[in-house]
Each structure stands twice: as structure tokens, then as C-alpha cells.
Amino acid sequence: xxxxxxxxxxxxxxxxxxxxxxxxxxxxxxxxxxxxxxxxxxxxxxxxxxxxxxxxxxxxxxxxxxxxxxxxxxxxxxxxxxxxxxxxxxxxxxxxxxxxxxxxxxxxxxxxxxxxxxxxxxxxxxxxxxxxxxxxxxxxxxxxxxxxxxxxxxxxxxxxxxxxxxxx
Amino acid sequence: xxxxxxxxxxxxxxxxxxxxxxxxxxxxxxxxxxxxxxxxxxxxxxxxxxxxxxxxxxxxxxxxxxxxxxxxxxxxxxxxxxxxxxxxxxxxxxxxxxxxxxxxxxxxxxxxxxxxxxxxxxxxxxxxxxxxxxxxxxxxxxxxxxxxxxxxxxxxxxxxxxxxxxxx
Numbered sequence: 083x084x085x086x087x088x089x090x091x092x093x094x095x096x097x098x099x100x101x102x103x104x105x106x107x108x109x110x111x112x113x114x115x116x117x118x119x120x121x122x123x124x125x126x127x128x129x130x131x132x133x134x135x136x137x138x139x140x141x142x143x144x145x146x147x148x149x150x151x152x153x154x155x156x157x158x159x160x161x162x163x164x165x166x167x168x169x170x171x172x173x174x175x176x177x178x179x180x181x182x183x184x185x186x187x188x189x190x191x192x193x194x195x196x197x198x199x200x201x202x203x204x205x206x207x208x209x210x211x212x213x214x215x216x217x218x219x220x221x222x223x224x225x226x227x228x229x230x231x232x233x234x235x236x237x238x239x240x241x242x243x244x245x246x247x248x249x250x
Numbered sequence: 251x252x253x254x255x256x257x258x259x260x261x262x263x264x265x266x267x268x269x270x271x272x273x274x275x276x277x278x279x280x281x282x283x284x285x286x287x288x289x290x291x292x293x294x295x296x297x298x299x300x301x302x303x304x305x306x307x308x309x310x311x312x313x314x315x316x317x318x319x320x321x322x323x324x325x326x327x328x329x330x331x332x333x334x335x336x337x338x339x340x341x342x343x344x345x346x347x348x349x350x351x352x353x354x355x356x357x358x359x360x361x362x363x364x365x366x367x368x369x370x371x372x373x374x375x376x377x378x379x380x381x382x383x384x385x386x387x388x389x390x391x392x393x394x395x396x397x398x399x400x401x402x403x404x405x406x407x408x409x410x411x412x413x414x415x416x417x418x
Contacts, residue, residue: 110341113330115281115293115294116292117292121326121350123326123327123350123390124283124284124292124326124327124328124350125328125348126281126328127330127393127395128330128341128342128346128395130342158292159291160283160291160293161294162281162295164296173278173279173296174296174298180293180294180295182289182291182292182293222291225316
């Protein structure tokens with residue numbers, strides 16, 4: 083008699099929360115997946131992203147770019163957050179977090195702008211161009227892949243611990 | 251009188267084809283964006299991918315994974331191919347290629363299996379598990395981002411030069 087096959091997707095625990103918090107704290111770019119308004123197919127792009135004051139992923143996007151037009155048409159998107167480039171080892175065994183998010187334009191906010199520039203001073207060149215906007219990518223659910231065959235699912239009820247700081 | 255604003259998305263030329271060919275030749279992993287069958291929202295994951303014999307991106311996927319079930323339900327997907335990790339510099343200025351693709355299960359083929367293992371001997375551990383399958387991610391269109399403000403669009407008519415070798 084065979085033992086039942088274990089569920090390959092586990093529930094979050096303290097260790098997996100620590101991994102997720104590390105990924106979110108270190109994120110400076112990520113891959114965004116939005117829905118191409120013309121075809122309905124996924125369109126992927128690398129974007130600049132940092133944790134907002136409440137750890138919600140915050141993106142700085144040019145309005146002219148395809149992803150901005152797509153998010154305006156449909157705010158449902160995916161976000162893949164991985165360890166910074168240059169980390170050693172096989173990328174297929176490194177932790178990465180796949181979030182389903184809802185994109186919202188963030189209101190102009192001097193504190194948000196200052197926090198962004200503190201982490202990325204080069205953004206000074208374009209952050210005030212009228213075409214650029216901050217977007218909050220509010221997590222709906224998540225899947226942490228912590229290496230080959232090790233996956234952890236985060237439902238809406240599991241996400242608040244990722245956002246411990248007080249929102250603006 | 252203002253000059254007309256230049257189109258921010260250029261047409262491919264020899265230099266951009268060379269960049270794309272380099273990215274495709276070096277790719278060993280990429281980010282896949284598929285459509286979550288439950289929500290219709292984009293779902294992103296890092297996958298193992300190599301150029302197939304005709305340079306079409308070839309993925310080796312576990313059937314149990316969410317992306318395999320999603321591609322079975324809807325073969326429209328996005329693929330983001332970037333330079334190998336460890337490349338120096340700012341990831342936002344490095345070249346990356348965003349493809350819209352159509353996913354097709356590839357028939358078992360000893361030559362394809364051998365070519366995959368030659369580039370990734372560690373795959374020996376799981377390549378023959380019954381759950382694993384090769385998928386061809388056939389490009390439909392593409393967008394090369396070759397650094398800040400430098401984007402090149404590839405339509406269906408522009409893609410054949412990326413696939414110069416004879417398909418199996």
C-alpha cells in the first residue's frame with residue numbers, strides 16, 4: 083500500500099516568513115507581469131521596485147511604457163521578487179517570491195520620493211519627470227519557491243505579517 | 251514649433267539582432283508568465299530554459315507545478331530572458347528580451363534530451379521522471395529593452411532571423 087503523496091505546496095511558517103521578509107527588504111528591481119490590453123496575454127518587464135513604508139512593493143514606472151498602459155487597463159499583475167543579482171549559486175535553487183498583486187497609482191508624497199532616492203540616488207535624473215509615477219503593487223496572494231521542490235503558498239490571510247510597518 | 255516626439259520604440263537592426271542572439275544563446279533560466287486558470291491574472295515563475303535546436307526557447311517543466319497546469323489551460327505566455335546572473339552593473343540598464351510566446355508540449359526526442367543534459371548535467375536527477383516534460387515556447391512577438399529608454403519591438407515578421415538553425 084502506498085503512502086499518500088504529500089502536498090507539494092506547504093503552509094508558511096516562521097522560517098518562510100523570514101525568507102520573504104529578506105527578499106522584500108532587499109528588492110530594488112523585479113519582474114512585472116501584466117495583461118497586454120491588445121491580446122490579453124501576459125507581458126513581462128523588469129521594473130524598478132522598492133519596499134514602500136508598509137513593505138508593499140512600490141514601483142516607479144514611466145507612463146509611456148507598455149506596462150503602465152496595461153496596468154491602467156487592468157490592475158491585476160504578477161510580480162517575481164528574487165535575491166539580488168550576483169548572489170552565488172544556481173538561480174533555480176535560490177529563493178524567489180511570486181506575488182499576485184493589484185496595482186494602484188500612489189498619490190504624490192515627499193516622504194515616499196525621499197525614501198526612494200535614498201536607496202537609488204540615480205533616480206534623481208527622472209523621478210520628477212511628469213511621465214513618471216509611483217505604483218503600489220498590493221499583494222493578493224503569493225507563492226514562495228525556496229528551491230527545488232520546496233514551495234510555500236501565501237493566501238490573503240497570510241500576507242499581513244509581511245506588512246508590519248505603519249502605512250503612510 | 252516643436253519637433254514631433256520620436257517614437258520611443260524602434261525597429262530591429264543588425265545590432266539589436268546580435269543582442270537578442272546573445273541573450274538566447276546564453277539563456278539557462280528565464281521568467282515565465284502564464285495565466286492563472288483560477289483568476290485569469292498573470293502568474294510568474296522562474297523556469298529552466300535553453301535554446302532548442304532552432305533557437306526557440308525550450309523549457310523543462312514539472313507537471314505538478316502551477317505553470318504547467320496554466321499552460322495546459324491556455325498556451326499564451328510571456329517570457330523574460332535576461333543576461334546570466336552575476337553580470338556586473340545595474341540590472342535596469344542591462345539588456346533583456348520580453349517575448350510573447352505560445353507554449354507547446356514537445357514530443358520526446360533523444361537528441362533534445364542529450365542537448366539539454368550537455369548544458370545542465372545536474373538535470374540527470376529528474377529529467378526522466380514521468381512528471382517532467384519539455385515545452386517549446388514559440389515566440390509570437392518580442393520587445394528588447396537594451397537599457398534606459400532604448401526599446402526595440404519585434405513583430406512576427408522579425409522573428410525568423412532569431413531561429414536560423416534547422417528545427418528537429
